[in-house]
Amino acid sequence: MNKARSKPVNALAMHGALILYTLIALFPVFIILINSFKSRRAIFREPMALPDAESFSLIGYQTVLKQGDFLLYFQNSMIVTVGSLFFILLFGAMAAYALSEYRFRGNTLMALYLALGIMIPIRIGTVAILEMMVATGLVNTLWALILVYTAQGLPLAVFILSEFMRQVSDDLKNAGRIDGLSEYTIFFRLVLPLVRPAMATVAVFNMIPIWNDLWFPLILAPAEETKTLTLGSQVFIGQFVTDWNAVLSALSMAILPVLVLYVIFSRQLIRGITSGAVK
Amino acid sequence: MADRPRIRWHILVFLAPAVLVYSAVMIFPLFNTLRLALYTEVERERVFVGLENFRTLFFDPVWAEQFWNALGNNFWFFLIHMAVQNPIGIALAALLSHKRLRFAALYRSAIFIPTILSFVIVGFAWKLILSPIWGIAPSMLDAVGLKSLFAPWLGREGSALTTLALVSVWQFVGIPMMLIYAALLSIPEEILEAGEVDGITGTAAFWKIKLPLILPSIGIISILTFVGNFNAFDLIYAAQGALAGPDFATDILGTFMYRTFFGFQLQLGDPHMGSAIAGAMFAIILVGVCLYLFGIQTRMRRYQL
Known part of the structure; x- marks a missing residue:
């Protein structure tokens, strides 16, 4: 009896706590978004109000589009993210296959060597990375960023993918070998399609940190033509600090692509995390 | 052949x-x-010059003051994460993993949103919200009758670092939440039912059954937090700039290394001192990871599920 009565109260308290925290999590984003559509006066007079017919204004967005080259920044971010993901997945899957499929001398050692990078942040080596990029003329190119992010993403990718590749049935691969397929064909035609879910998990894990990174764009590719969206908005906002319309609009424009990506991939991301891919 | x-x-x-x-x-x-x-x-x-750079870094009055300040701030930054982010994450996960809770997926997705935003967005958004000019924070506090509590937290030496650490907590609470949530879901039903038979339910079940079982995940979260915090940079840089103001009150190792290596305003960049700071960061992270791997992980009891 007692137990039965306390249940609805419990559920109510739980929902209350969760709703409260959800509000805390979403409130700042919401405030930024609504105020980006308001006139300067309305931003200050009624910061919490939704934009209405009177206070609605796109002046901030106009400034942003006129002054900042956000389309270019967006394109750069796209190229860097997609390029890095491509190489992380391709090279990572190949290495993971070699480590999980074949027995050879140094196998364990090689796996350990590649796993080192999971815990050690690549930023520690920044000074030498910059020196190397300057020496090879890659500084202020998107290639510099793609290379760095590929190196940064590989350790975890190899680790996760080799776990999954161990589960691919040996019979299938051996059947391929009996049919005379080369090791390369077996990998690309038989194994890769089977580990696609794991590849998607790795891709989603890497996508957000790469897209959001500020450190390497700032150091390796700060030129106007190679700015990523994150760096571009940082610099833009720094220049327009006093123009609240422009700042709020620039923030909103930086939020939007990530939010869209999240809506598309959130199921994959959450499944990836909760399936224990990072154990 | x-x-x-x-x-x-x-x-x-x-x-x-x-x-x-x-x-x-x-x-x-x-x-x-x-x-x-x-x-x-x-x-x-x-x-x-051998270890000369490290000697300068640790003992030269000008450098040492900055270095120990950044290191101390970094530890405070980490402590706030451990004390606030991880308990909130665990609590949220415990609520979310409750059976028969409706809208769990919705809450989970919404609470994870800050984690996907870039530091630039998070830093500036909070800077605007906490700004005394705009007045969002004071008017919200006013609504609950606490207006007197408001202060320009980000602008004060005493509170700027803690405020930024809490902003970072706000951003990353989704990660411990998700990992603990996954760990809680993997606890077999039979164990909880066996507990129920013995009369252990609700909160007691959490403390006595679930928490011991998710300790390995808490260990992983702690080391992830440690590594993440000791190479943090972006949030401080986005919110306070490379000078990590006010008066270096929010300076951590990442911003200190950036300033040293790249130079800022009148100070010329020095890649060698920058490398020395990177070396110190490397040592700290290595010690942390080794402590975890050999000290904590091997001793932690793993229950066969």
């Missing part, structure tokens, strides 16, 4: 790209940076 084992070229081909990129862009620069920390520049020549 068949006597000698032939080289299996395909293994080499499969391994080569990953190993090459990883070695060339990550491992080699890492060691090269540690090597550069042992040099200095005298009249445009690179000169080997």
Whole structure:
């Protein structure tokens, strides 16, 4: 009896706590978004109000589009993210296959060597990375960023993918070998399609940190033509600090692509995390 | 011909790209940076000076003050994460993993949103919200009758670092939440039912059954937080700039290294001192990871589920 009565109260308290925290999590984003559509006066007079017919204004967005080259920044971010993901997945899957499929001398050692990078942040080596990029003329190119992010993403990718590749049935691969397929064909035609879910998990894990990174764009590719969206908005906002319309609009424009990506991939991301891919 | 084992070229081909990129862009620069920390520049020549840079960093009055300040701030930053982020994450996960809770997926997705935003967005958004000019924070506090509590937290030396740490907590609480949530879901039903038979339900079940079982995940979260915090940079830089104001009150190792290595305003960049700071960061992270791997992880009891 007692137990039965306390249940609805419990559920109510739980929902209350969760709703409260959800509000805390979403409130700042919401405030930024609504105020980006308001006139300067309305931003200050009624910061919490939704934009209405009177206070609605796109002046901030106009400034942003006129002054900042956000389309270019967006394109750069796209190229860097997609390029890095491509190489992380391709090279990572190949290495993971070699480590999980074949027995050879140094196998364990090689796996350990590649796993080192999971815990050690690549930023520690920044000074030498910059020196190397300057020496090879890659500084202020998107290639510099793609290379760095590929190196940064590989350790975890190899680790996760080799776990999954161990589960691919040996019979299938051996059947391929009996049919005379080369090791390369077996990998690309038989194994890769089977580990696609794991590849998607790795891709989603890497996508957000790469897209959001500020450190390497700032150091390796700060030129106007190679700015990523994150760096571009940082610099833009720094220049327009006093123009609240422009700042709020620039923030909103930086939020939007990530939010869209999240809506598309959130199921994959959450499944990836909760399936224990990072154990 | 068949006597000698032939080289299996395909293994080499499969391994080569990953190993090459990883070695060339990550491992080699890492060691090269540690090597550069042992040099200095005298009249445009690179000169080997041994551990001189580290001596300067730890004991020279000007450098040491900045270094210990950044290190101390970094530890405070980490402590706030451990004390606030991880307990909130665990609590949220415990609520979410409750059976028969409706809208769990919705809450989960919404609470994770800050985690996907970039530091630039998070830093500036909170800077605006906490700004005394705009008045969002004071008017919200006013609504609950606490207006007197408001202060320009980000602008004060005493509170700026804690405020930024809490902003970072706000951003990253989704990660411990998700990992603990996954761990809680993997606890077999039979164990909880056995507990119920013995009369252990609700909160008691959490403390006595679930918490011991998710300890390994809490360990992983702690080390992830540690590594993440000790190479943090972006949030401080986005919110307070490279000078990590007010008066270096929010300076952490990442911003200190950036300033030293790149130079800022009147200070010239010094890659060798920058490398020395990177070396110190490397040592701290290494010690943390080793403590976790050999000290905590091996001793932690793992229950066979």
